[in-house]
Amino acid sequence: MSMAVNPGAAGARKPFYRRLAFRKGLHFYLAISPWLVGFILMSLVPLIIGLLTSFTNYDGFDTGFKWVGWFNYKWLFTMDKDAWWGLYRTALLTIVAVPLGSIGGFALATLLNQKVRGMGLFRTVFYIPSIVPVVVTALMFRFIYDRDGGPLNAVISLFAPGKALAWLSNDWCTPSLIMMMLWGLGGGVVIYLAGLQGIPAELKEVAAIDGASTWQSFRHITIPLMTPVLFFQLVMGIIRTLQTFSEPLLLTPLVSGGTFMGAVPPRNNFLFVNQAFNQIFAYNRFGYGTAMLWVLFLVVLLFTLLIFKSSSFWVYYEVDQEGKEK
Amino acid sequence: MRNRVLIILGAILLLSAFIIPTAGTTLAGDKITITIMGKSNEINEFYTDDFKKAFPNIQLQVTETDMTRYFAMNAAGDPPDLVRVYGSSVPMLAARKLLLDLTPYFKTSKYLKLSDLSPVADLYKFDGKRQGKGAIYGMHKDWSPDMTIFYNKKMLAAAGVAFPSATKPMTYAEFGEMMKKLTKKEGDRVIQYGGSSFPIGDGWAEQYLKFMCASNGVSIYSKDFKKINLVKNAEVKKALGWYIDLAKAHAIPNPLDPASDWDGALFTAGKIAIQQYGYWFGAMAESDLTKGAVGMAPAPIWGKKRLSPCITATGYVISRKTKYPKEAWQVFEFYMGREPAISRAKSGWGVPTLKSLYRLMPQGTPYEKANYEVVQGELKYMTVLPNNPYLDRNAVDSAFNKHWEAVIKGTETLDAALKAIEDEVNRAIAEGVMRLGE
Numbered sequence: 189m190s191m192a193v194n195p196g197a198a199g200a201r202k203p204f205y206r207r208l209a210f211r212k213g214l215h216f217y218l219a220i221s222p223w224l225v226g227f228i229l230m231s232l233v234p235l236i237i238g239l240l241t242s243f244t245n246y247d248g249f250d251t252g253f254k255w256v257g258w259f260n261y262k263w264l265f266t267m268d269k270d271a272w273w274g275l276y277r278t279a280l281l282t283i284v285a286v287p288l289g290s291i292g293g294f295a296l297a298t299l300l301n302q303k304v305r306g307m308g309l310f311r312t313v314f315y316i317p318s319i320v321p322v323v324v325t326a327l328m329f330r331f332i333y334d335r336d337g338g339p340l341n342a343v344i345s346l347f348a349p350g351k352a353l354a355w356l357s358n359d360w361c362t363p364s365l366i367m368m369m370l371w372g373l374g375g376g377v378v379i380y381l382a383g384l385q386g387i388p389a390e391l392k393e394v395a396a397i398d399g400a401s402t403w404q405s406f407r408h409i410t411i412p413l414m415t416p417v418l419f420f421q422l423v424m425g426i427i428r429t430l431q432t433f434s435e436p437l438l439l440t441p442l443v444s445g446g447t448f449m450g451a452v453p454p455r456n457n458f459l460f461v462n463q464a465f466n467q468i469f470a471y472n473r474f475g476y477g478t479a480m481l482w483v484l485f486l487v488v489l490l491f492t493l494l495i496f497k498s499s500s501f502w503v504y505y506e507v508d509q510e511g512k513e514k
Numbered sequence: 515m516r517n518r519v520l521i522i523l524g525a526i527l528l529l530s531a532f533i534i535p536t537a538g539t540t541l542a543g544d545k546i547t548i549t550i551m552g553k554s555n556e557i558n559e560f561y562t563d564d565f566k567k568a569f570p571n572i573q574l575q576v577t578e579t580d581m582t583r584y585f586a587m588n589a590a591g592d593p594p595d596l597v598r599v600y601g602s603s604v605p606m607l608a609a610r611k612l613l614l615d616l617t618p619y620f621k622t623s624k625y626l627k628l629s630d631l632s633p634v635a636d637l638y639k640f641d642g643k644r645q646g647k648g649a650i651y652g653m654h655k656d657w658s659p660d661m662t663i664f665y666n667k668k669m670l671a672a673a674g675v676a677f678p679s680a681t682k683p684m685t686y687a688e689f690g691e692m693m694k695k696l697t698k699k700e701g702d703r704v705i706q707y708g709g710s711s712f713p714i715g716d717g718w719a720e721q722y723l724k725f726m727c728a729s730n731g732v733s734i735y736s737k738d739f740k741k742i743n744l745v746k747n748a749e750v751k752k753a754l755g756w757y758i759d760l761a762k763a764h765a766i767p768n769p770l771d772p773a774s775d776w777d778g779a780l781f782t783a784g785k786i787a788i789q790q791y792g793y794w795f796g797a798m799a800e801s802d803l804t805k806g807a808v809g810m811a812p813a814p815i816w817g818k819k820r821l822s823p824c825i826t827a828t829g830y831v832i833s834r835k836t837k838y839p840k841e842a843w844q845v846f847e848f849y850m851g852r853e854p855a856i857s858r859a860k861s862g863w864g865v866p867t868l869k870s871l872y873r874l875m876p877q878g879t880p881y882e883k884a885n886y887e888v889v890q891g892e893l894k895y896m897t898v899l900p901n902n903p904y905l906d907r908n909a910v911d912s913a914f915n916k917h918w919e920a921v922i923k924g925t926e927t928l929d930a931a932l933k934a935i936e937d938e939v940n941r942a943i944a945e946g947v948m949r950l951g952e
Contacts, residue, residue: 247949248585249610270916334774336703336785350701356772358919441772442713450717450908452915454769469581470912471942 242479247472260479271480274460275487277362278430281459285366286425290418293373297380298410311377318375326438329368330356333439356441358454365436365457369429376421383417384410412504419503423495430488433461460484544571546841551577551584551594552830556655559854560845568848572841588612593833595842601637601827602721604651605903608640609950613651614832619843620650625851630868632657636898637827643738645900652831653850656864658792659822659892661725661813663689664799668807669696669706669787678811680888686726689788689814690756693765696787708765709788710777712757714918720910721825724899726753730817739902740947742910742939744932753816754921754928761922769919790814792826796885797862808881810888813895822895829867865889904946905939913938 204210217224242260246253264271300311317325332340333355341352355364387410395405436457450470453462461484468477550557557576565572577583579598587593599607607613620628628650634657641648663678670677673696678684684692693708712722720734727734732749735742744750761768767777767786781789782801789795799808813822830849832842848854850867859866859874862882866872875889876882901907913935920926 245945245949247945249588249612253949330774335772336705338774341703345701350703352702354702354770354772356774357770358923441767441769441774442776450906450912450915452912454919455916458916466912470906470908471945472906473945474585 238478239482241475242482244475246474248468248474249472253475256475260476261483263476264480264483268463270458271460271463273455274458274463277456278432278459278461281362281366281432282426282429285369286422286429288366289370289373289376289425290421292370293376293421294380294414294418296373297377297384298406300377301381301384311381314374314377316374318372320372322434323438325368325371326435329364329371330439330441333364356439356454358456361436361439361454361457365439368435368439369432376425379421380414380417383414387413413506415503416505419495419499423492426491426495427488430484430491431461432459433465436462437465545573546571546838547573547575548596548838548842548845549575549577549594550596550598550830550845551579551587552596552598554578556598559857560849562853564853565845565848569841569844572845574845591835593835595836595838596830596832596846599652599829599831600907601634601654601829602825602901602907604638604831605640605645605901606906606946607831608649608651609642609903612834614834614836614839614842615649616651616653616832616843616846617649619847623847623851625847626653626868630870632865632867632869633896634824634827634898635867637824638829638831640903643903645903646898652829653846654824654827654829654867655850655855656794656858656867657824657827658794658864659813659889659896660721660792660825661790661822662792662888662892663788663790663811663814664781664795665788665809665811666781666784666786666804666807667809669784673787677809680809680811680884681891683812683820684814686756686814686816690760690765693760693788694763697763697765699764704764704771705785707767707771707773707777707780707786708760709790710766710780710786711760711790712766713777714757714768714911714914717908717911718825719914720907721823721899723750723753725821725823725825726816728823728897728899729815729819729821731819735902739900739904740943742902742936742943744936745929749817750932751928754932758922758928768922770922792824792864793885793889794864796881800881806881810885812888812892820895821897822892823897823899825899902943902946904943904950906942909942910935910939 243255243257244253245256245259296314300307300314332338335341335352335354335356338355340355344351344353353360355361391409391413392405395409400408436453436459437451439457440451440453442451450466452458452466460480464477464480464484467473467480550560554576557574561574577594584593584597593612604613620626631653634654635650636646637654638652639646639648639650663684665678667677675692675695678692689709689711693711696706696708697704698706712719723734727747727749730749732747734744734747734750757766757768760766761770764771767773767780773780773785775783777786777789778791778795778798780786782799782804784803789799793810796808796810800806813820815821830846832839832846836842855867855871856874858864859871860876862876862885866874875886877886917926917931917934921928921931
């Protein structure tokens, strides 16, 4: 009598590659494989290489570099005053620009959420600045900020004849930078609009019937229901602003033209990533620069975790975090 | 059936991620591809019909000049075959053994005779310790005496300022006074800058400082380039004092008087009266506003010795790791010594690379002839100011950039700034020395 087991018989154990769970998993990973391969090759591997580089004194030219252990990190925390100044200015920029951007974007979206003829055109006009490349934006704002011939000072001199502010100099460079960054706040409006349009109209109707004013309705219905969107914009804004680098550099006036690897923004716009760039490309300190960027990553992570932690106090979700309706 | 289709599609997508990026990198037929990192508008000068006829087996691939990409290509062990560089970068690159020694190629070249190279070619020589002698690693594509003066005759006439002599150089004191006299302000605005010189902020401050100090026989570096001396260097303080004085008088664009465009554009827009740039600027100095009103004068004198250095000398080098040195040299030789060099000589954008081509410099108009005469007068004062092999060319200026505004404003003393700059640069030099195993 044959002892062979019929694979189709009830109770028989299938080979692993024919089990449903395995095949479902295989289909999943094959489907996401292009992204996964791209992530591993373009993001994860460079991150690991960057981390390893931060423990060396690599100069970009492969000449005599060696493992230096924690030296780069120790130098950063104990000796590099410019890096700490840059971190301070970056934090200041974040504290000012992010709330202004979030509140400004929310206010703009509220205005653009009206049922008014031509609203589509207004939404387009406010959105367009966010898709203009940063180099073009900076060139445009350098012209606007020109002390001697720019339109901004031309307007100021209408009210104060002879007065002209050096918007690109150290005294005014940070407000100039913030104004330029806020010019693109239309980009966040799209997300706010989606959130605003997701608020059930019945809630506002019921509130109106109960005698609530527009402001009360906005304060007690719209804002709470928009807190998840505000939270998202806040987190993304902080992550983005902590990494600001190109805008201050592009706004730096260079006497004999162009940008160059040793360019340094005015002191008040000298941000943390500008110092990292400077260390890498003016001093060939690739190891030290990548150490700085890894420290920045940890700072961004810390800020993000703090905001996530705080969200339980001020972010309202219609369903709780385990997916159950409240 | 559906599952099999999904699996096959996923496998195709996965494989395509590896195949497609490599599909374009195979050589076409028997042709050798030479990669040039340079400016795309210059590459057209390489890849002419004459070139294609002369070298049918060579095709050129151009990468726009990008230092970050250059680092990446070097790190990958596949640097560009030809690289556009400033002469000031050559010591650093040669010391790190990144450049091919072209001396044997020059010795046997039909078109590039060592005796015919202009003196500026010394910027591409490096003997392992000092720029200016030893093996030759490349060549400038053209050059200029970089400290000459261009002035707007109308602006000078309107201010009652005599034109600078075309043969006898001004002193820096006279140059400074002229710029102050030519400055016009209206309230807080500067509507006309007297001039532009010593462009702090742009990578050239180190070169200007070296030039001014060399005029009195002083160097900003120690003899072996292992230290920069700024704090105890009276000549450095005098030179920087000259610049700070002009900045405080709003006579030149500076961090307190930031201009929205570079000074060359301001000159052609009629907003700067005197510009300190090389012969090359003459080709663009005459705009619609300044046409017929531009004059050229010799480089001003700072100290006892008259000098007229070339500080840029943009040119090309060949990477030591090139897989095709013979073909790379053929491309190099063609560009530097044949039809493109002749065309560049006639363009007026620079003094030719070869002395035998000087006669081709444009002299068709009175303006061109006048500029040519000034350059001829500068040739005997032409000098090469060696650059530091342990430092990137941007390092010194980058250190200066962090302190300039505070020094001009007076919130930081010059001594404190020079101490901070000296410490920063000396640390970078020490790292460079260590990396080269010295």
